[in-house]
Amino acid sequence: MKGLAATLGGNDGIFEIEELEVPAVEPGTILVRNTGAAVCGSDLHQRRNSMASDTPKPKKIPGHEFTGTVHSLGKGVTTDSLRRPISEGDRLVFPFFFPCMRCINCLKNQLHACAYRMRPNMIHSFEEYPYCDGGFSQYFLLQPNHWAFKVPEELHGHDPALATVNCSMAQVMMGIHLADVDDGDTVVVQGAGGLGIYATAIAAETGASQVIVIDGQRARLDLAMRCGATSTIDLTEYDTPQARVDRVRELTGGVGADKAIEVVGVASATLEGLDMIRTGGTYIDIGNIVEDEISMPASKIIGKQIRWIGLAHYNPWVIEACLRMLLRTKDKYPLLDLVSHTFPLNEIQAAFELAEWHGKTGGSEATRVVVTAG
Numbered sequence: 350m351k352g353l354a355a356t357l358g359g360n361d362g363i364f365e366i367e368e369l370e371v372p373a374v375e376p377g378t379i380l381v382r383n384t385g386a387a388v389c390g391s392d393l394h395q396r397r398n399s400m401a402s403d404t405p406k407p408k409k410i411p412g413h414e415f416t417g418t419v420h421s422l423g424k425g426v427t428t429d430s431l432r433r434p435i436s437e438g439d440r441l442v443f444p445f446f447f448p449c450m451r452c453i454n455c456l457k458n459q460l461h462a463c464a465y466r467m468r469p470n471m472i473h474s475f476e477e478y479p480y481c482d483g484g485f486s487q488y489f490l491l492q493p494n495h496w497a498f499k500v501p502e503e504l505h506g507h508d509p510a511l512a513t514v515n516c517s518m519a520q521v522m523m524g525i526h527l528a529d530v531d532d533g534d535t536v537v538v539q540g541a542g543g544l545g546i547y548a549t550a551i552a553a554e555t556g557a558s559q560v561i562v563i564d565g566q567r568a569r570l571d572l573a574m575r576c577g578a579t580s581t582i583d584l585t586e587y588d589t590p591q592a593r594v595d596r597v598r599e600l601t602g603g604v605g606a607d608k609a610i611e612v613v614g615v616a617s618a619t620l621e622g623l624d625m626i627r628t629g630g631t632y633i634d635i636g637n638i639v640e641d642e643i644s645m646p647a648s649k650i651i652g653k654q655i656r657w658i659g660l661a662h663y664n665p666w667v668i669e670a671c672l673r674m675l676l677r678t679k680d681k682y683p684l685l686d687l688v689s690h691t692f693p694l695n696e697i698q699a700a701f702e703l704a705e706w707h708g709k710t711g712g713s714e715a716t717r718v719v720v721t722a723g
Contacts, residue, residue, distance in 0.1 A: 354486030358408030369481035377493030378423035385512035386415035412484020413445035414516035440500035509688035523663035532556035537609040541569035543717040544612035553577025616641035
């Protein structure tokens with residue numbers, strides 16, 4: 350059996366649609382028929398970096414933020430990770446990466462920090478593993494013992510939104526969990542894209558008394574207010590870092606926020622965010638996956654006794670927690686409508702060009718962009 354996949358290689362940033370062999374369904378595996386994959390910020394960074402490189406990048410199938418339905422079950426697989434029966438056609442959400450379960454981080458139950466979490470198409474070159482197996486493709490093979498969670502029937506029909514659960518929503522939920530956001534906390538969210546909107550709603554549902562959201566697009570800030578924000582700071586109105594820091598101080602009675610979450614992907618936002626939190630506060634850095642350097646006095650962290658959390662992944666239980674939250678709040682917040690644009694697989698180039706914010710005045714008009722597998 351063959352399927353279509355979008356591959357990216359070289360350094361021109363141009364995708365190719367290829368027909369590739371689908372990996373065999375072996376005992377313990379689940380073959381997923383992908384329904385939609387979101388264009389993540391890290392996908393944009395990957396394409397952007399390849400275009401800036403003089404050295405052509407190896408061909409691969411990008412994409413890690415996606416969902417799908419059961420195409421076929423390997424021998425011995427009858428349930429999801431919570432022992433709920435599954436069969437062909439059932440919708441699933443699952444992590445993309447699989448931890449090794451053997452390193453010190455895994456043994457300490459820090460699966461999100463496993464240094465060896467990988468996928469076959471990441472370990473092997475495309476020549477060694479030339480299969481239709483990835484995010485921006487029609488199929489994905491879950492390895493034996495891979496976590497997978499059955500989607501509640503009440504969330505069926507929302508495949509574009511479900512595509513964003515296993516990265517953007519799960520990331521910020523894990524970050525808020527690690528930061529111990531609690532009843533009465535004041536939380537600043539830097540950025541009101543998809544991750545920022547999720548962070549806003551999750552912080553509100555966790556019990557934050559104030560959720561202050563910062564962005565430069567009025568439509569995104571209005572959406573944040575519908576998703577649990579108590580106030581917003583418009584970059585076009587407060588157009589310097591100091592003005593924004595002063596505004597946060599004003600909104601928090603001169604104290605500063607208890608917690609701040611960075612989901613922008615710009616290194617300078619981190620310096621600004623650290624000034625927004627109170628002495629003894631917590632800073633969660635999620636979007637800043639670029640290689641840009643940050644320079645600051647050590648006293649900014651040590652003198653203020655700030656707890657700084659960098660996060661690049663999550664533990665598997667978070668996915669089920671995300672699904673339960675979407676179900677619980679589906680009539681409270683418009684989280685199931687966050688995806689603003691969808692494109693078929695053969696228009697993935699246009700999807701990336703729309704989602705790209707770097708170099709655009711005012712950023713991208715999209716909240717989230719999803720590529721459907723067709």
